[in-house]
């Protein structure tokens with residue numbers, strides 16, 4: 001494919017997606033939830049993804065990271081470091097996950113293993129991918145806890161998830177994704193479950209990551225205000241299709257698509273400017 | 274921890290008291306029971322009973338004496354065996370029943386959980402279907418059908434294992450009874466374990482573990498098992514209750530001189546003191562197991578407050 | 580209170596209920612294992628209740644000329660005879676009558692107790708609920724089978740007492756399920772509306788809560804009947820349940836296991852009937868559960 005060829009040359013590209021489709025086998029037949037999507041993500045930028053509930057935002061990125069439910073499968077191309085993440089082997093994909101790609105999930109409350117200490121849940125990634133010992137891994141854990149602005153002391157390392165607040169759990173989730181200095185972080189509605197103040201703090205962390213660590217960021221959100229604040233480019237999805245894709249400032253000020261216009265008209269006036 | 278255990282014990286005491294009260298008043302209202310006057314008993318037993326229960330005292334005093342004796346491990350004289358106290362009869366049967374019960378519970382927990390986990394990981398494969406099929410058989414063929422069938426096949430047809438008897442706990446004599454006793458529990462436990470493992474595998478925190486790129490055997494060991502084993506721990510007491518009742522029948526079928534055997538004989542001959550002694554013993558054991566369950570759960574699940 | 584409004588609320592609840600049942604039935608009939616089990620179960624029940632009329636032997640007639648006949652299609656003793664020359668098939672069918680009836684009756688007793696107990700605890704809530712559920716918890720911890728045996732010992736081995744005793748110990752799980760359902764129903768709109776319309780607590784429980792519990796109750800019955808059948812057979816096996824000349828599957832299996840060295844059929848066939856019945860009930864129960872409360876996996 002000539003297209004792919006070109007993209008490999010463009011070494012600023014982090015993730016390049018072509019004709020990606022996601023299907024689910026259901027009792028009612030095959031349901032097609034992501035339809036022929038094309039987009040890419042550049043280093044050090046943030047791609048915002050908006051769309052109503054059920055529009056396929058989460059499943060798009062689950063398919064890339066091999067996290068689809070058992071009844072789901074994907075077709076197409078998703079190039080990351082010259083590897084097609086859709087067709088590569090599980091071992092190859094596991095080599096990227098946690099190491100060069102971090103994933104932050106929609107629901108921080110249930111996304112941490114309840115019976116393991118926070119320190120172990122952070123350390124295990126570095127132990128596994130970098131083959132370092134537990135002591136070193138815990139030191140790294142304290143470093144990343146500093147990045148996500150958690151008090152980097154032993155208390156949190158030794159506590160269990162149920163002892164932390166929602167905001168702290170989400171910071172831990174971000175810290176988990178940072179353990180191995182990733183190139184790409186996918187954050188699926190990282191702030192939806194949190195109160196407004198915490199939400200702003202978390203978004204600040206993301207801005208720092210993007211600007212200081214040169215990490216490519218995918219930020220999925222319902223909230224156009226959040227997208228406007230953080231992302232350089234935006235993707236509008238509906239029913240598994242991409243309706244609009246372009247620079248955030250353009251899309252949000254001069255939307256071409258009816259649906260985007262509709263979405264924008266739903267934002268309370270005090271958010272946009 | 275000590276505070277936690279003390280609290281649990283304090284909760285357990287009223288339960289035990291209710292059981293004791295039940296067995297005491299049951300013996301009082303039973304026609305021909307130890308506390309009524311219209312009994313036709315051989316004179317020696319009559320005397321034993323009279324001496325033990327102070328029948329001329331008022332009811333509450335009798336109840337008090339009854340409880341006081343129980344705390345000393347004294348269940349009273351047997352109602353039918355004139356030279357034995359209930360305690361002696363129970364102590365007689367205890368080694369047999371403990372051997373049988375303990376090995377069965379260990380075997381069922383181990384094999385059941387293992388089968389359940391493997392079936393859950395290999396969902397919808399031949400292995401999964403065969404485990405589930407066999408465990409369905411274990412649930413639908415009650416132990417009193419399974420036990421004679423086993424002995425029909427392995428003892429009478431193949432002739433490789435003895436049909437019955439204790440034989441001082443010879444392992445050959447134990448294989449069939451333990452198998453028959455464990456099979457229904459293995460069936461139930463493997464199903465429970467499969468269901469709970471599948472639930473955990475579908476949970477959000479396992480998705481997080483997968484997103485870390487960890488390999489599956491590590492995820493299973495570190496993240497899945499400790500969460501999915503919790504329902505099995507909770508099932509420890511009911512499983513033991515099942516084994517206790519199961520052993521009543523298994524001891525009967527395989528002619529093993531355990532507590533269950535005495536219990537059946539006692540029930541058929543209306544040996545009230547023996548029967549209520551066994552009841553109190555089993556109930557205390559179960560309450561003790563529930564305590565153990567609580568402790569294990571507190572260790573495995575940090576969310577449980579101690 | 581406006582009668583008309585009450586009517587509307589009830590209709591609403593009914594319509595929702597009805598389409599739910601249509602869906603459930605459709606899903607149940609798609610489940611092959613459940614359908615086959617349903618047919619098998621009806622067949623066994625039908626045979627047990629009507630079969631004996633068409634067989635030429637009676638279940639208690641001893642015939643000293645036909646002792647221990649193996650199964651034979653020619654002489655009319657299709658499943659053979661026992662040590663008293665009695666026809667095994669007829670005895671199994673009579674035993675089935677008793678086992679199935681005890682299974683159903685004792686289950687009904689326990690459903691009755693469980694539903695009343697559970698709705699009261701769930702509906703009124705508060706301290707009463709806490710207390711009632713604590714009682715259930717305590718009873719749960721008891722070796723209930725041993726209780727049944729003791730009850731049988733004290734009150735004599737009477738068949739009517741048998742199913743009351745079984746029913747009286749089996750209601751605990753039912754009470755828990757019903758309580759949970761009642762609590763979640765209590766929050767529903769149509770209950771709130773009925774309350775606002777001034778219906779009495781009793782009427783609300785009777786007209787709205789209990790009908791809406793039908794699903795879980797039916798599922799539970801199909802899962803409880805087999806455990807009651809096992810319990811009865813267990814007692815009968817030990818000689819503490821059904822007494823001669825009456826017979827049940829448990830009695831037959833017990834006799835069969837004593838005589839299996841001479842006559843294997845006396846153990847195998849009653850065991851087979853029982854196992855098929857238990858397996859069918861299990862499949863039906865699972866099928867119903869999936870049909871009424873479909874889960875994703």
Ligand SMILES: Nc1ncnc2c1ncn2[C@@H]1O[C@H](COP(=O)(O)OP(=O)(O)OP(=O)(O)O)[C@@H](O)[C@H]1O
Pocket residue numbers: 024025026031033051052053054055056057058059060069070071072106222
């Ligand atoms: N395991 C599954 N089987 C069948 N369909 C599924 C499965 N998982 C997701 N879907 C369907 O895929 C579609 C897209 O879901 P997705 O989770 O991507 O939505 P979303 O855009 O992330 O929504 P939200 O904002 O609510 O998170 C939905 O219609 C959903 O019903």
Ligand SMILES: [Mg+2]
Pocket residue numbers: 057058059106188
């Ligand atoms: Mg989503």
